Amino acid sequence: MTRVTTLYEGGREMIQAVTWRSSLEEARIEAREQGKDLFIDLYNPG
């Protein structure tokens, strides 16, 4: 699943937040299609 978050400032779109994917396999397919690499972040919110 792709989570897209857009930040707004003054009612105008300003910043495209990082669009994190949660499925490595889907991300790999997408990266191949776009000729990109993968950046993987492991985090612990606690």
Place this chain on the structure above:
Amino acid sequence: MEANTYPDPRVSRLINETVVPVQFNVSVDVGALNRYHVHWTPAFFYYDTDDNEFRRSFGPLNPDQFIGEFWLARGLRWFSSGHFDKSVEIFEQALEHTRNDPYRHPENLYWIGPAKFEGSGTLEDLLEGFKKLQETYPDNDWTLKSKQLKFD
């Protein structure tokens, strides 16, 4: 990272435009730590789509540190996959992003030499790259590595 680094527009733009980012919350996906052989977070990894890892980093980074780290990862991605001209291009662009980082700038200077040398086969390219490192950071660990060349 979530509060300060990823929301930085320089960071989010760099990530969104150059890679496909994947995020795993290890408190939910507990297997992620084993899959990547780590026991500490935050942890970052730069991979190609053939499952080749080119760089990993641990611990939080501020936006400037992250950008420098990311550019080094990109340079090493091309260097380690044998695309030396591309890696020179990336490492030289990276200098703009690492120049105020006393941890990453020496490493950035170091890799320019090997990248140029592997592309050209010319020893002078390697030595010239190392010379800039040695002049700028005479006592750095990367400088010491650059002085351990042995010639047959």
